[in-house]
Amino acid sequence: MPVNLSVPNPSDLHPVPGVQLGITMAGVRKANRRDLTVITLDEGSAVAGVFTKNRYCAAPVQLCRERLAAGSEIRALVINTGNANAGTGEDGLVRARATCIALARQLSISPEQILPFSTGVIMETLPVDRIEAGLPGAIADLKPDNWAAAAEGIMTTDTLPKAASRQITLGGVTVTVTGISKGAGMIRPNMATMLGYVATDANIRPDLLQALVTEAANVSFNRITIDGDTSTNDSFVLMASRKAAHAEITDLDSAEGRALREAVIAVSQHLAQAIVRDGEGATKFIAITVEGGRTEDECAKAAYAIAHSPLVKTAFFASDPNLGRILAAVGYAGIDDLDQNLIELHLDDVHVVTKGGRNPSYREEDGQRVMKQSEITIRVGLNRGTAKTTVWTCDLSHDYVSINADYRS
Known part of the structure; x- marks a missing residue:
């Protein structure tokens, strides 16, 4: 739906x-x-x-x-x-x-x-x-x-x-x-x-x-x-x-x-x-904001890396707060001189990562609470500039496979 x-x-x-x-x-x-x-x-x-x-x-x-x-x-x-x-x-x-x-x-x-x-x-x-x-x-x-x-x-x-x-x-x-x-x-x-x-x-x-x-x-x-x-x-x-x-x-x-x-x-x-x-099989609407980049282009690279990751998208479908997948996607987005020790990550109001590592106050049940919502915001701070951008995506469900496997039937 x-x-x-x-x-x-x-x-x-x-x-x-x-x-x-x-x-x-x-x-x-x-x-x-x-x-x-x-x-x-x-x-x-x-x-x-x-x-x-x-x-x-x-x-x-x-x-x-x-x-x-x-x-x-x-x-x-x-x-x-x-x-x-x-x-x-x-x-x-x-x-x-x-x-x-x-x-x-x-x-x-x-x-x-x-x-x-x-x-x-x-x-x-x-x-x-x-x-x-x-x-x-x-x-x-x-x-x-x-x-x-x-x-x-x-x-x-x-x-x-x-x-x-x-x-x-x-x-x-x-x-x-x-x-x-x-x-x-x-x-x-x-x-x-x-x-x-x-x-x-x-x-x-x-x-x-x-x-x-x-x-x-x-x-x-x-x-x-x-x-x-x-x-x-x-x-x-x-x-x-x-x-x-x-x-x-x-x-x-x-x-x-x-x-x-x-x-x-x-x-x-x-x-x-x-x-x-209305994405095929979508159950969640996800806004991904990447801020603090040197250019809007590098912010978009990081946002799309997150949005395109099957591991990230399936985790959100399952409401599984395996949020290290988001950090991994940012890391391979193609920002060659990225300093991982500056990365901040928020899931709605939940502060998950600070200075590149798990926030001491973060609790997994808080992450799961947000991931069960139908609308979720991921916010990544690169802390290397003033540029920002937002990409909108959805989760990846069993129905996506079924719809596309049967598309011509």
Whole structure:
């Protein structure tokens, strides 16, 4: 079961002016499930994205990168689940383009104005005929208040849909930021398999959008991990319809720019953390903060070493305070001149390690008390600088093995 995660209330997901979503059942892989989503954007919208750093990336990722780099005015997104269209070679690119062509005909726009996305099983041929047949149903369903249905429509092994929404005031005008994400396994940022879509009606200068989506990704989707695997299809897209009637944001460091940035980051972090809470087989949500590093990068190295350790993750599943495993992970994280005698370790309010050794006042029953909780914070102090970062992860349970062993069944 997901860790303290519930189905989003549709009424809490504010529509974004200039953005519509339509969802249908196309039978991409399984019958009788929502698996095809179309998002349309009004003319004048701006789009930016970040994608997987896996060199073996899916055909739709390649097309998205190509079209965004070319500066195409994006007017629609098409998303299918059940089939990743990855590991499919040139045929995969042909089929991704064919999907865009089919949607373009129905929307009377150019195929280059469409971004395709796929998620699901790798190395299987994308059933373009089923997707094409499903497009009219998705288009007929287009409406601005369809965010909750779209969150369900992009799911694969997720147990619950994931969505978030915020409203802020810019120049006396209400501005909306709403988003959805999917992901439960094969999660390791670079990007973290996950898809994320966030939209706003903020009137932001288009050339600022790439910096904003990159920054948001770096403190949200690029700070989560479930199993350490980097997917072939990871994509995080930020869309701005620019419909809000406030003065155009031309500087992200202005008061309006900072307010928008905070809202986008807040929605992105909620969506990213929801992925961890719904991690395949997860029973515990774990925040790992490493502080006192010389750089944020070395703090991240230590945090990910802890988050990726099967020994640490299984100990947390069992509520076994075998906390020396955390110290071992910090030690092999790749900080070559680390002084182990400066290390501090806290488990929530419990001070476990001081000056590199067991805190004399630490009692194992206190550690076990914290480890039985569904939400846990690990805090490691390196005491070599002022940098810090936080990574969110989950435990590793028997169910993770079962889910992934039976994924294609």
